[in-house]
Amino acid sequence: xxxxxxxRLTLISFFFVxxxxxxxxxxxxxxxxxxxxxxNVPKINLGLDLQGGMHLVLQVxxxxxxxxxxQRLASSISSxxxxxxxxxxxxxxxxxxxxxxxxxxTDTKDIEKLMDSNYQIFKKTRGAGSEIIYTLIDGEIxxxxxxxxxxxxxxxxxxIDKFGVAEPHIQRxxxxxxxxxxxxxxxxxxxxxxxxxxxxxxxxxxDETGDVKKAAEENITPEGDELLYQRGTDKExxxxxxxxxxxxxxxxxxxxxxxxxxVAIDSQFNEPYVSITFDSxxxxxFEKITAESVGxxxxxxxxGNVYSAPNIQERIGGGRAMITGxxxxxxxxxxxxxxxxxxxxxxxxxxxxxxVGPSLGQDSIEAGVKACIIGGILVLLFMMFYYKFAGxxxxxxxxxxxSMLLGAMAWFNATLTLPGIAGIILTIGMGVDSNVLIFERIxxxxxxxxxxxxxxxxxxxxxxxxxxxSHVTTLITAAVLFQFGSGPIKGFAVSLSLGILINLFxxxxxxKVIFDMMHQRRRVERVSx
Amino acid sequence: xxxxxxxxxxxxxxxxxxxxxxxxxxxxGLIAAVLIPMGRANLGVDFAGGVSIQLxxxxxxxxxxxxxxxxxxxxxxSELQEFKADSKLLIRLKKPEGDxxxxxxxxxxxxxxxxxxxxxxIDSTEEVGPTIGKRLQKDAxxxxxxxxxxxxxxxxxxxxxxxxxxxxxxxxxxxxxVLGIFYVSGKEINxxxxxxxxxxxxxxxxxxxxxxxxxxxNLRKRTKETLAQLINRSINxxxxxxxxxxxxxxxxxxxxxxxxxxxxxxxxxxxxxGVIVGTYSSIFVASPVxxxxxxK
Numbered sequence: 001x002x003x004x005x006x007x008r009l010t011l012i013s014f015f016f017v018x019x020x021x022x023x024x025x026x027x028x029x030x031x032x033x034x035x036x037x038x039x040n041v042p043k044i045n046l047g048l049d050l051q052g053g054m055h056l057v058l059q060v061x062x063x064x065x066x067x068x069x070x071q072r073l074a075s076s077i078s079s080x081x082x083x084x085x086x087x088x089x090x091x092x093x094x095x096x097x098x099x100x101x102x103x104x105x106t107d108t109k110d111i112e113k114l115m116d117s118n119y120q121i122f123k124k125t126r127g128a129g130s131e132i133i134y135t136l137i138d139g140e141i142x143x144x145x146x147x148x149x150x151x152x153x154x155x156x157x158x159x160i161d162k163f164g165v166a167e168p169h170i171q172r173x174x175x176x177x178x179x180x181x182x183x184x185x186x187x188x189x190x191x192x193x194x195x196x197x198x199x200x201x202x203x204x205x206x207d208e209t210g211d212v213k214k215a216a217e218e219n220i221t222p223e224g225d226e227l228l229y230q231r232g233t234d235k236e237x238x239x240x241x242x243x244x245x246x247x248x249x250x251x252x253x254x255x256x257x258x259x260x261x262x263v264a265i266d267s268q269f270n271e272p273y274v275s276i277t278f279d280s281x282x283x284x285x286f287e288k289i290t291a292e293s294v295g296x297x298x299x300x301x302x303x304g305n306v307y308s309a310p311n312i313q314e315r316i317g318g319g320r321a322m323i324t325g326x327x328x329x330x331x332x333x334x335x336x337x338x339x340x341x342x343x344x345x346x347x348x349x350x351x352x353x354x355x356v357g358p359s360l361g362q363d364s365i366e367a368g369v370k371a372c373i374i375g376g377i378l379v380l381l382f383m384m385f386y387y388k389f390a391g392x393x394x395x396x397x398x399x400x401x402x403s404m405l406l407g408a409m410a411w412f413n414a415t416l417t418l419p420g421i422a423g424i425i426l427t428i429g430m431g432v433d434s435n436v437l438i439f440e441r442i443x444x445x446x447x448x449x450x451x452x453x454x455x456x457x458x459x460x461x462x463x464x465x466x467x468x469x470s471h472v473t474t475l476i477t478a479a480v481l482f483q484f485g486s487g488p489i490k491g492f493a494v495s496l497s498l499g500i501l502i503n504l505f506x507x508x509x510x511x512k513v514i515f516d517m518m519h520q521r522r523r524v525e526r527v528s529x
Numbered sequence: 530x531x532x533x534x535x536x537x538x539x540x541x542x543x544x545x546x547x548x549x550x551x552x553x554x555x556x557x558g559l560i561a562a563v564l565i566p567m568g569r570a571n572l573g574v575d576f577a578g579g580v581s582i583q584l585x586x587x588x589x590x591x592x593x594x595x596x597x598x599x600x601x602x603x604x605x606x607s608e609l610q611e612f613k614a615d616s617k618l619l620i621r622l623k624k625p626e627g628d629x630x631x632x633x634x635x636x637x638x639x640x641x642x643x644x645x646x647x648x649x650x651i652d653s654t655e656e657v658g659p660t661i662g663k664r665l666q667k668d669a670x671x672x673x674x675x676x677x678x679x680x681x682x683x684x685x686x687x688x689x690x691x692x693x694x695x696x697x698x699x700x701x702x703x704x705x706x707v708l709g710i711f712y713v714s715g716k717e718i719n720x721x722x723x724x725x726x727x728x729x730x731x732x733x734x735x736x737x738x739x740x741x742x743x744x745x746x747n748l749r750k751r752t753k754e755t756l757a758q759l760i761n762r763s764i765n766x767x768x769x770x771x772x773x774x775x776x777x778x779x780x781x782x783x784x785x786x787x788x789x790x791x792x793x794x795x796x797x798x799x800x801x802x803g804v805i806v807g808t809y810s811s812i813f814v815a816s817p818v819x820x821x822x823x824x825k
Contacts, residue, residue, distance in 0.1 A: 049792065057661060192630075350630060351658035359585065360652040367790030375784030379777050386773060419724065422793055425785055426800070429778035430732070433770075436777075439738065440770040466742045467688055470735040473680055477731035480676035481724060484668050489724045496728070 005520065008513045016400060019407025026410050044410045047417030047491050050365050052358035053183040054191060058348040060176045063147030065346035066141055067096045069273040074099045076380040080118060086110050097136040108132055148345040149176050156180065156195055158341035163194055172414035188355050190334065194499025198303045198347050199338040201255030206297040206309055216244040224249050225237050230306040232326065245306050247299050257282025261339035263332045272332035272385035276339060375425045377430060387439055389528035393514050394435035397506045401431050404502045409495065417491030427499030433470065438463040439529055452527045456515045467507060471500050516526045536765045538588040540812055541757050541820055547813035551702055556706025561712035566666060570712055573719025576666050578659035579623035580633045583652040584640060589805040590647065602639035612791060617652065629656040669723045676727055680734055688741055691822045696737045699815035703733040706806045707799055716795055725799035733807030736771060743767050756823055760816050775808045
């Protein structure tokens, strides 16, 4: 047994040094460390509750994604059937996943044949009067929903990358939710606006002949038209003004054909605007549209709001256009970001938003660290008072435990949260328990009249399984917490379970070696316990 | 150091008093466990859905004025709480109708306009939609059930089935007791409190397992004692450890309570009460259950 003392001592010192090497770069003294050390070691992350920031849970409206998709399919089915000269009057999307095909003749065989060979994702569900209803098959609906969430995730990640937040955390949760964590973020309103924008960009012609006033007041729009508004805030008075526009329903070109969007400054008015560039197909279309509509106004619409409706002066080649609208520089650059990152396949709703201000975060760190120090000192003193020299050994184990815990947290790049600090403090309290179990056993053995040396050995042997059992049960709850918890609670589970695992080592190996060393050096008459 | 000598307290002899007390605590907890999902409790915003905003003002705010301001702004059912020391105000509005984002913007506007010469910063905001709250409630229930099942399996495997059942009864008792106490005292039930309950389940079990370990060890020695005497002796033998450990854990939790800050105050309080209840239950609930079962 005693032969292994050097091995155990080496192991303990190795772990302690490793822990320090890992932990120190996460502390405020990090800046005084050599840069190769500072830069090559993983760091403990601070949770949002400790550094401030925003935690969002977004829900992707997958129903809407399916509806949008069905809408698009309806128009391509329409053009296919017309092209093949099928006897139809209209193809419309209805409900979420239905399209209804209205036909003129009596025979629907042609239509059915075309649908079967080209659109196997649809099945005929019913036919009534002069309409056939096709419905998307379930597998296809699932696929669209799945795609819309992963696409939304990708788009949001793109937008946040371009927005520039350090260490954002974006991940999918469950079926249709996305978690976005932005640590240290200050301008939360702006971030929400940026993330939440669906960013569907459309170009539509203004109906110059229609009566806008009548449409806006009496809610009657001419056939094939729609009424949309331009919202503008007067910068001096702060009053929101809504200007109605009567637009042709048909979308001429969408944001899908964009390759780039960037902020530029209008040299004449010194106002920022967004300059967009179309891909080659988009450029060709845009040139055609502008050539056919010189003298008319072309409305630029984002998420159903009219941004501007400039007059087309001449055919515009080269695939460039500009979006103006009395933007501030921030507004313009956010608009450019969402246009560059692309549109969300469906709207997202914010179902949870937790924002912690940086000052509260700072307060929390200070309170947590203070509580940690007070709690630690109380325990160390209590153990010394109650167990004398053995208490000092237990204190050594506690110090070893905490430093190794912090090192392990850095190693795993774990996130330290306020409940996590509570977990560390609790680990101190529970870590002491293994030593108490062992010490009380040793005392019992001493009372039975054993020599100090055999009492210590017997104490460790007999307490062994009790220590294991008591640790495993706590570990079970910690594992459950880790599995189900989110954010701060997960942080608590991480520090608690790491602390417990490390404690097994420090309590069973760390303290024993000191007793063994004492007994090896000289014959110990009594144990100070 | 030994503060007291060997003890010979007749713990199991007092089991009827203990069962009475534990029964009351457990029933209280059960009532709470039924009423909480029905929404008849002070549920946190994370469970109930709603808005919670904490503002830090430059100068202290009279809470009556703030309340009047909220009412005139159309936020009638809001709860206000002040932290006088640093002129903070916590505003909560649960289960509101409509978009939670708009509501929190509205509340912030009310204070910007209502106290024009007392500037504030937003310390934290929490906006939770109604559906997610329901789901979090369900998740929490699952977590508690899974962890109790895990514990039952482990203890039943390491000991005997009886011990596993007794441990789970004691653990259930502790979780219910703290839940009941929190419910009666009107404390907010939120995710952090559920975390505290799960943690205390782990702690209380540790305590129970230590006692059981000793009972098992003594059972193997086949002494001539009755089971009741053996259980009593076992509890007495580990009593010192039980008290020392609970004292250290309580010391740390006291530090958390006193200096940990407002965010984890109730969390620490739940753990503090839980450690006391957990220590009590390993002696007065878990062991007597083993006795009752084995006697049959």
